[in-house]
Amino acid sequence: MTTTFTLLVGLFFSGLTSATLLPGTSEAALAALVASNDHAIWLLVIVATAGNVLGSVVNWALGLYVDHFKTRRWFPISPDQLDRASRWFARYGLWSLLLAWLPIIGDPLTLFAGVMRVRFIPFLILVTIGKAARYAMIAGGATFLISAFGS
16 A cells, blocks of 8 residues: 555545544645645645545535434433424524534534435435545645745
């Protein structure tokens, strides 16, 4: 396995875990790989985006099954909290998925998209647009800083 392939796989999984409840550091990993100047920036952005979007798809799929568990004692969210969040998502709708890249609120947005039975293709398109834009901005910012201050 080549070093480049290993780094890209690591970036992909960093993006994936960053989109779930697991800890991830995809932004730092992307910036570090951009700073290394050893890889095409467009490829790094695509790999980070793909991993992060897949993590959001996992959240969406989990959201499809939340109703089965919401009345269980061990479930971490009360039925009232779940209903309140579902009403918020219904109010702001599908377009709020463009904000799925935001820290703290992005992961629950993708989960509630599943709870609200958002169709997969619109979900995938909106989440991908938002996450790709974020990673492109991070890569662009890292490139700017490197050119402005050196490596």
